[in-house]
Amino acid sequence: MLELEVLPLSPLEGAEVVERKGVGHPDTVADALADALSRALCREYRSRFGAILHHNVDKALLVGGASAPRFGGGAVVEPVEVLLAGRATTAVGDARVDLDGLVHETVTGWLKTHLRFLDAERHVRIGHRIRAGSADLTGLFARGEPLANDTSFGVGHAPRSRLERTVLAVDAALAEERTHTPALGEDLKVMGVARGGRLELTVAIAMVDRFLADARAYEDAKARVLAIVGRVAPEAPVVVNTADDPARAQRYLTVTGTSLEAGDDGQVGRGNRLSGLITPCRPMSLEATAGKNPVTHVGKLYNVLARRVAERLTQRAGVLEATCLLVSRIGKPVREPWFAQVRIRSEGSGGVDPEHAKAAREELDRALSELPAVTEALIDGSLAGY
DSSP: OOEEEEOOOOOOOOOOOEEEEEEEEEEHHHHHHHHHHHHHHHHHHHHHHHSSEEEEEEEEEEEOOOOEEETTTOOEEOEEEEEEEEEEEEETEEEEEEEEHHHHHHHHHHHHHTTTTTTTTEEEEEEEEEEOOOOOHHHHHHGOOOOSSSSSEEEEEESSOOOHHHHHHHHHHHHHHHOOOTEEEEEEEEEEEETTTTTEEEEEEEGGGGGOSSSSHHHHHHHHHHHHHHHHOOTTTTOOTTBBBBGGGGEEESSSGGGGGGGOEEEEEEEETTSSSSSSSSSSOOOOOOTBBBBTOHHHHHHHHHHHHHHHHHTTTEEEEEEEEEETTTTTTTOOOSSEEEEEHHHHHHHOOOOHHHHHHHHHHHHHHTHHHHHHHHHHHSSSOO
16 A cells, blocks of 8 residues: 655745746747647557557757847847757657657647747757667556656645745736737746745846837836736736846847747756746755656656645645655556655644545545546646646
């Protein structure tokens, strides 16, 4: 039987820091492309071979290009380079997988859908270094029941703090505003700090030069950002694009709406965690979930399950906060973690209520039973892997 340790959880003390990298941030783009390729491989394997085969395409590097932005519209002068890497099943018998075509189609499709002004054909060079998987890991797929292809862990916490909710709401509001104010680029970062109940926010957002006639228009766009954030988080002081220096004509002005165009690189695993946030004051895995296969890679699956357990526990009466940690051993069934720990903060108690400890076991068993459904949700994209 799975060993489960249930302990009391102390409330967070001191300052809290929360970061969100928007859809056009280079690290988010790297994660998204790796995950999109994993989903494409899953569909290709199923369509041609009737099953999802071994792959982990969780290594990617985006090398920033060079650009010459100017008010009224500039130009990209050196393209962005996208290099996806990892391991994948490349053939079954005599049937081969067209990795070159799949990579190109996946990358261009995602870029065209999510980055309005980065031309996937003219502004991007696409390549890959995906090789056949190791015999040991490939063999884990051939034994029937999914077996963990790594010794790793996943972790999750709930509920979201006030600062976490605020950072997500600011990101969502600015993303929505792009439809009304096209000068706001997709490359967005929101950093929040909470100290003594007071929230403060710093926003960095790329501006698209073709929609801004001059410096006055740029400042008007920044004022628009301040107004939107002020409506979402009226209690939080906010600053926007703090590196701007008008005296030196330095502004966060871009041609494409993302700093990828100008030497800002991106890499898988440096962006948002599975929660959609970077939360250094909470339990957090450094595991890069994007691009990992959704059948046997516990570094992906356990992060989903751990968050699910924590969220469901906080829906139980009397549970204020919960965290969950799941640890695997390579080669062991995915549905049988090596170790699990749940921490619970309850109303009016310094310890763990026996009923809450029982609930922790129930929610863990329930989450593990949902592994097939989690895999399907990761493949169809309804559950993001980054």
